Amino acid sequence: MHVAIATLMTLTLANVPPAANNWCRVGQAVMVPDGREGPVTSVAGDICRVLVYGEAYVSLWAYYVIEPAYPRYGR
Numbered sequence: 001m002h003v004a005i006a007t008l009m010t011l012t013l014a015n016v017p018p019a020a021n022n023w024c025r026v027g028q029a030v031m032v033p034d035g036r037e038g039p040v041t042s043v044a045g046d047i048c049r050v051l052v053y054g055e056a057y058v059s060l061w062a063y064y065v066i067e068p069a070y071p072r073y074g075r
Contacts, residue, residue, distance in 0.1 A: 022063045024048035029069040032061060037069045 024030070024043045030050055031037050038052035048066060049058040 022046055024063045030066045031069040032066050
């Protein structure tokens, strides 16, 4: 019985479309939780690949953990 339930859940989760509210766009500047910023290099479902300034490799972040990096005026 557990195998049937596990198979059903796997098939259900495999057919769930990515979140429609993923706001990440390629080229957009974002801020990761530790305060560093960088551009989004690609998007795959809920995951945004971010090349943080000063790093050699991209890091994978869920769109709901990062936030847009807005320009700071008047500083």
